[in-house]
Amino acid sequence: MYSFYKKAFIALVLLVALSAGLLCLGAVKSKQTANLFPLRDANYLWHSAVEPPQPKGKTQVSLRKETDTVEYEFFLDPQQEFPYTHYTIAFMDPVQPQKLVDLTAFDGLSFKVMCDPKNVLLFALFSFDDKVTDINKPITRRVSSTAFSCDHDWTRVNIKFSDLDTPYWWLGRYGFEHSDTGYRLDKTMGFAWVNSLQSPLNVRSAVKITDVQLLGNNWRYLVVTSVLVVFMWVFALVLLLRAYVKVLTLDIREKLRLDQPFMAYKKLSIEPQKDKEKSAVLRFMATEYAKPELSLEIVATALGVNRTKINDILKEELGLTFTSYLNKLRLTEAARLLAENEDANVSEIAYSVGYNNVSYFNKLFKTEYGYAPKTFKALYPIKDCAQE
Numbered sequence: 573m574y575s576f577y578k579k580a581f582i583a584l585v586l587l588v589a590l591s592a593g594l595l596c597l598g599a600v601k602s603k604q605t606a607n608l609f610p611l612r613d614a615n616y617l618w619h620s621a622v623e624p625p626q627p628k629g630k631t632q633v634s635l636r637k638e639t640d641t642v643e644y645e646f647f648l649d650p651q652q653e654f655p656y657t658h659y660t661i662a663f664m665d666p667v668q669p670q671k672l673v674d675l676t677a678f679d680g681l682s683f684k685v686m687c688d689p690k691n692v693l694l695f696a697l698f699s700f701d702d703k704v705t706d707i708n709k710p711i712t713r714r715v716s717s718t719a720f721s722c723d724h725d726w727t728r729v730n731i732k733f734s735d736l737d738t739p740y741w742w743l744g745r746y747g748f749e750h751s752d753t754g755y756r757l758d759k760t761m762g763f764a765w766v767n768s769l770q771s772p773l774n775v776r777s778a779v780k781i782t783d784v785q786l787l788g789n790n791w792r793y794l795v796v797t798s799v800l801v802v803f804m805w806v807f808a809l810v811l812l813l814r815a816y817v818k819v820l821t822l823d824i825r826e827k828l829r830l831d832q833p834f835m836a837y838k839k840l841s842i843e844p845q846k847d848k849e850k851s852a853v854l855r856f857m858a859t860e861y862a863k864p865e866l867s868l869e870i871v872a873t874a875l876g877v878n879r880t881k882i883n884d885i886l887k888e889e890l891g892l893t894f895t896s897y898l899n900k901l902r903l904t905e906a907a908r909l910l911a912e913n914e915d916a917n918v919s920e921i922a923y924s925v926g927y928n929n930v931s932y933f934n935k936l937f938k939t940e941y942g943y944a945p946k947t948f949k950a951l952y953p954i955k956d957c958a959q960e
Contacts, residue, residue, distance in 0.1 A: 574817065576581050576816065576819040578815040579706060580812055580815075580816070581672040583808070583812065584821075587804070587805065587808050591801045591804065591805070591806070593835060594797045594800060594801050594804075595739070595794070595797055595798065596794075597665040597797060598793045598794040598798065598868075599794055599797065601786075601790075601793035601794075601816075602789050602791055602792075602793045602794040603788075603789060604677060604678065604786075604788040604789060605785050605786065605787055605788075606678070606786040607784070607785055608661065608784040608785065608786065609661070609781070609783075609784040610639065610640050610782060610783075613786075616663065616673060617663065617664050617665060617666075617671075618661040618662055618663050618664060618762065619641075619661070619662055619664050619669065619822055620635070620659065620660065620661050620662075621659075621660045621661065621662065622634070622635050622637060622644065622657070622658070622659055623656070623764075624656075624657065625659050628649070628652070628655075629648065629649040629651060629652055629655075629794070630647060630648075630649035630650075630651070630652075630774075631646075631648055631649040631652055631656070631657060632657070633645070633646040633657040633658070633659070634645065634646075637657070640767050641780050641781065641782040641783065642659065642778050642779075642780065643778070644659050644778075644779055644783040645776055645777065646774045646775075646776075646777055646779070647765060647774075647775070647777070648771060648772070648774070648775075649740070649773075649774075650773040650774045654752055654769075655767070655773070656766070656767065657767050657783070658764040658765060658766035658767070659694070659764065659765050660698075660762055660763070661762050661763050661764075661784075662698070662710075662761060662762035662766050663761060663762055664761065667905070668706065668776050670707045670710075670761065671761075672700050672707070672758075672759045672760065672761060673759075673760045673761075674757075674758040674759075675733070675757050675758070675760045675786065676732070676757050676758050677790065678726060678733050678786045678787060678788035679732060679733060679787055679788050679789060680730060680732040680734075680786075680788075681695075681730075681731045681733070681763070681784065681785065681786055682729065682730045682731070682784070682785045682787055682788050683729055683731075683781055683782070683783060683784040683785045683789065683958070684723065684726050684727065684728050684729070684781070684782050685722045685727055685729055685765075685779065685780065685781050685784070686722060686723075686726050686727070686779070687722035687723055687777065687778070687779050687780075688720070688723075688724050688777070688778045689723075689724075689775065689777065689781070690691075690721070690723040690724070691721070691722055691723075691760070691767075691770075691771055691772065691777055691796070691905060692720070692721050692722075692768045692771060693715045693720060693721075693722060693765055693766060693767060693768040693771065693779070694718065694719050694720075694765070694766040694767070694768050695717060695718055695719075695720060695729070695731050695763070695764075695766075696715050696716065696717040696754065696763065696764040696766050697715075697716045697717070697733070697736055697757045697760060697762075697764060697809065698710075698713040698714065698760070698761040698762045698763070698764065699713065699714045699756050699757070699759050699760050699761055699794070699918050700713070700714070700725040700756060700759035700760075700761055701714040701746075701755075701756070702711075702756075704744070704746045704882070706762075707928070708731070713761050713762075714738060714742065714755050715738060715739065715742045716729060716736035716737060716738045716753075717736060717737070717739060717753045717766065718736050718737070719768055719770075724780070725872075728785075732882065733757055733888055733907065736755070737753040737871060738752070738753045738754070738755060745857075748821065753757050755886070759836030764835050765779065765781060781791050782816075784869055791851070794924065795821075811830050813898060815836060817951065818831070820951050820952050821945070823942075832932065836890070836912075838846070838858070848865060849875075849877055849881065849885060850885050850889060852875050852877070853871065853875060853877065853885050853886070854885075854889070855880055856874065856875055857898065857901060858901070859870065859895065859910070859924060861898060861901040861902055861924050862902070862905075862924060862926045864924060864927070864928050866898065866926065867884060868894045869893075877934065882894055898926075899940075900940075902926050902927065903925075903936060903937055903940045903941075905925050906921050906924075906925045906933070906937065906945070907937075907941065908912065908950045909921045909924070909925075910948055911948075916949065918930070918933075918945045918949070919948060920936075922945075922947070933945075
């Protein structure tokens with residue numbers, strides 16, 4: 573059994589490692605990303621723009637760089653009620669400058685940003701609204717946004733598309749109810765980084781943006797790997813269970829084989845002992861073991877041998893005390909009967925080998941063989957090992 577447990581442990585460790593590897597692979601494959609900047613995914617082509625393209629009063633924005641980082645500066649006129657600037661990326665294709673992109677496969681967007689001085693900006697998503705949007709008039713795009721903070725250190729910002737809301741000013745402008753804050757992610761037109769009402773006025777502000785990625789999950793990969801892992805575990809456990817039952821059966825057969833010399837019907841046929849007292853003791857117990865009342869005192873009286881001498885004989889010959897040897901005889905005979913008789917009744921066998929108390933018999937049998945009599949009986953008849 574030790575060899576089986578060792579092999580089973582190694583198999584389970586390998587199975588756990590393989591399962592972890594498959595689940596990790598599924599999780600990695602489930603993560604969907606699309607790079608927008610500085611790497612550019614060919615499926616999401618875009619062009620950039622700034623607003624306003626020309627200064628409005630003192631409010632102005634200028635694009636400084638657009639290689640490994642986007643760098644732009646803006647200045648907000650304190651005399652204007654709502655000074656407004658932004659840097660925009662608008663989806664396009666080789667044919668048309670405006671394109672509607674389906675981003676429902678993604679959950680959000682991630683980017684790194686740096687601001688000087690410290691600032692609160694808005695991330696805005698522009699989408700097509702069936703009621704009001706003219707694809708050739710950017711001003712009619714539906715705006716959905718959320719705020720984020722940035723300072724002179726690079727900060728990773730993660731935006732969840734589910735957190736974006738259409739602001740009231742846009743809804744009011746086009747006569748929508750204020751509760752209608754949703755938008756069409758399957759008709760995305762672009763993104764923008766916009767100043768907020770908390771952006772500093774009358775100060776030149778610098779913004780740097782890089783590592784812009786769309787993020788999403790395709791759970792099919794994780795589901796497939798999870799199903800594969802479950803199937804693999806079920807299959808492995810079935811194999812282990814079958815192997816375990818086979819090992820139990822072999823263990824029972826071997827135990828029974830080793831105990832054969834102790835069985836009464838076998839003991840009678842072995843070569844007589846040279847010492848008459850030894851022969852008498854062994855023969856008497858081999859023929860009388862099934863009597864419930866058999867005791868050391870009865871054997872000593874019947875044979876005229878000292879009780880201590882009987883124990884000494886059994887210890888010298890078999891390495892057992894009287895009680896241990898008596899139980900050994902009874903239990904091995906019970907095991908034989910259970911193994912050879914398909915319709916054997918546990919209670920009847922217990923009585924036939926000398927036990928009046930079936931519960932006590934069950935306890936001794938389990939201690940001796942490692943299995944309750946019923947389990948022993950169920951396992952032993954399994955098809956002969958040679959056939960397996």
